[in-house]
Ligand SMILES: [Zn+2]
């Protein structure tokens with residue numbers, strides 16, 4: 058089969074590799090029909106994730122069909138269409154039993170496209186299939202559910218839920234990339250009074266308004282602290298969600314939060330950030346961190362099915378899976394292409410092929 062293979066920092070290629078096979082009785086093999094590229098894939102390509110070894114197939118977000126299953130798999134059948142989660146759950150360890158799958162110590166957690174081969178490929182082996190994948194309701198398209206693999210549950214669980222967003226809150230999201238926008242979208246499930254989106258890119262801030270932000274602040278050209286204070290009766294935001302992952306944005310979040318408020322860090326950090334306890338010690342501020350668990354995926358699927366959550370506006374580009382290399386080029390040059398999510402479309406099964414399906418670049 059063909060797959061997008063990481064060959065060390067800065068190096069990727071679309072290679073012919075062996076087809077995946079069942080290795081454990083709890084595995085399934087899935088034919089990938091729709092996949093996407095994540096900021097974490099770019100982190101790996103930059104060399105920021107040393108545990109990912111050259112030769113690994115990247116990708117941890119996809120929808121596909123089960124084509125083969127191990128003898129111990131009991132809840133899935135060949136032919137089932139499944140959403141593959143970025144998080145794998147062994148289902149047995151103490152953290153999985155607490156629904157904290159991201160912390161799995163039984164061989165799961167974030168392993169796809171990280172510690173084992175991922176999903177930017179024609180086929181993928183999926184370990185712990187019974188406890189890790191989600192069947193897709195037949196009425197939903199791949200594109201409607203694809204971003205429930207990662208960015209939606211990440212923003213919702215690690216941002217909105219960890220941040221304890223309540224009706225009437227002012228929520229500030231620092232960073233309006235895909236995850237920050239997903240936080241803007243899912244914060245609205247709690248009827249926030251106002252959502253303030255901050256970013257350095259006016260194009261992304263325009264997207265944030267489309268996704269439901271009431272106020273946008275370009276913190277490259279405006280004083281974010283002054284603006285947020287003006288918007289909150291000089292108190293600060295009830296909840297501040299960090300969705301960038303650099304020291305300056307984390308430190309900004311701790312300035313924007315009101316006394317008694319919450320800072321929910323979602324960003325992936327590569328460097329230490331200052332925690333200004335000399336200012337924060339008396340302010341009763343809660344700071345949370347976390348990796349997504351994906352326990353909320355069934356809830357998010359119901360919201361999509363019920364028409365309450367539309368994630369398709371994240372799609373800015375589409376490429377055939379065979380053009381994954383071009384998809385990466387577009388995604389990595391987001392400042393010029395304004396890419397948010399790039400959909401990689403696998404070869405449809407002949408019988409399902411739409412007569413004039415347009416796979417063209419739509420950016
Ligand atoms: Zn991801």
Ligand SMILES: [Zn+2]
Nearest residue numbers: 147150153161
């Ligand atoms: Zn586990």
